[in-house]
Amino acid sequence: MAKQARADRLIVLLGPVHEAAQVTARRLCRSHADGDDLFQETVLRALDQIGTLRDEARFRGWFYAVMVSVHRARHRRRFWRRLLSLDELTFEPARPADTETWEGAERMAQALATLSLAAREAIVLFELEGFTLEELAAIQNDSIPAVKSRLSRARRRLRDFYEKLDVRAPISLGKERRHGNG
């Protein structure tokens, strides 16, 4: 198939999913810029591989699987980012938010940043994007029990993070608390 025809086909298929996919890309990454790069690279990779997509009804899952693959490849290339401190994480809301929403979102961004790559993918795709366990297993190229176990460990890790923050008290995400946690 000619390259332009493949591009046209991909554009049509992206129509219903591109907004959610861009948001997901940002949620998977630590910054919006990284998320936008991830989405752009995913689109280019999808253009190369669109010939392997047999069932267009499964495009959404297929595209997210490409995104996860690109995400992991980027992570391997930029391993030094794993060493960044959480204090260097700056949460950028995509839309105006009230104080409580902002603080909750920033806290969750920090909590997600403590997870492993696959665990963060699992939480974002399952909890926020609404994929089923079967779809998540296909996207992460794993078995359903493995994905269940990963989700369970990720939730436990989030709980540990929140317990250290003691967020049952009124929430205030000041620097002093971060420093207080070492």
Added chain:
Amino acid sequence: MEMDDRIAIDLRAYGRATDRAPRPLDGIAASLRAAAAVGPLTRLRRPLAVGALTLAVLLVAPVPYTRQRGFDFTVAADGTVLRSPHLERVWGPVYAMAREKLFHIELPLKDQTSEELEREIRQQLVAEGYTVDNVKVWRFAGLGAGIHCDILPPTTRVTIDAHRGTEPLHLATDIDVGPGPARLLVRDGEVVSAPRPNPFEEQEMLIDRLKACGVKGDVTVDAKGGVPIHLRP
């Protein structure tokens, strides 16, 4: 408030705060069409692959080049000997061309003094036909060796002793192997310009003497008109 509820609330807050796509589909479509137009080799980060492919093609693809196969000597009627490189035009891969242009100097670095290395380099260069003006070797502990050579153009000394009838014939000169023919003068103390009584005998003598000077290989004589002598290593 239970911890799990707090997490669920924060997850929803995170979802709301991040729920906006930065680019409309039109922008994505434009980048996709542009990417499809330029092709994968220029769009993707594959300069290494392109470079390796180009290098492989260059190394394997045949290219025309000139190589030297011995020398052509021409003895004129007045006794002057003209020498020029015997060149031939061939096609071959780049690595074969490079191999024709290079020779190797192998140096036993271990347990060798600088003076011994200089002597070794000089001997090998001389064996390759070079006149070596200066060789210096500097050695640094643990850092290998630095080598500096000043090399003059290759020079060959040709000495021919012969007789023309009862008259002695002496020919001696240095020839710079470079572009263009080298010119030898026939001397007997002074320049000998008398016509040769028997050009064919003189040719035979000249060939023998050239062989004695270390020029190896087949010799063919074309006695028509001038006296070209083709030497092939």
